[in-house]
Amino acid sequence: MAFTSRLLSRSSRQLCSGQFILQPAHSVQVRAFANEAAAPPALKGDEMLKNIFLEVKKKFETAIGILRKEKITIDPEDPAAVAQYAKVMKAVREKADLFSESQRIKYTVETRTRDIPDARTYLLTLKEIRIKRGLTDELGAEAMMMDALEKVETELKKPLMRNDKKGMALLMAEFEKVNQKLGIRKEDLPKYEEQLELKIAKAQLEELKKDAYEAMDTQKKREEFKEEEMPSVKSLDIRNFI
Secondary structure, three states, rough: HHHHHHHHHHHHHHHHHOOOOHHHHOOOOOOOOHHHHHOOOHHHHHHHHHHHHHHHHHHHHHHHHHHHOOOOOOOOOHHHHHHHHHOOOOOOHHOOOOHHHHHHHHHHHHHHOOOOOOOOHHHHHHHHHHHHHHOOOOOHHHHHHHHHHHEEEEHOOOOOOOOOOHHHHHHHHHHHHHHHHHHHHHHHHHHHHHHHHHHHHHHHHHHHHHHHHHHHHHHHHHHHHOOOOOOHHOOOOOOOHH
């Protein structure tokens, strides 16, 4: 069914995008050979591509193996179902050695901001990443961080550069005030990560629910299924379709 295909395709996208970042210098052109017997020895690029394929295949099979065993209830309104789905996907990530969403965001931030020289562009890039990830700034932290930057730059009478140790120390002190105002503590970061994973799990279950209804509606339009009553989505067992 369509929703099962979506689940599997999402897993495969995570396997590919979460683990392998191919730089332009590593790109490989596909070559056609006149016949297999006359094929030249594999080049380094071919070997790299082969190893990547085998690694992705291994991770995908690991993910499918877990999904075949674990029960997933498609009920995004049930906290227990959401927690179970998040638990299953966490097991998939750990066994297949994939990034969590928090780790993926951290990796994106590190790679996107590595060469940014000034604090203002850095904060604006963080905002861009957040929006593209579909994350909401419910506490209004971004505006408070920009206000903190404005205060520091006014005090310095110049734009704050990230290699300015004194200026960055002032900014970090202002950020700590923001954290205190918002009630954010470093020791609570694991809790925030767990909350993020639950939000993501709920959103994915909502997507699966939508896919399931669309698949059943399509099937119900077929003549042979018009008289059949479609089951409740939450009663479906994805393991039966893998």
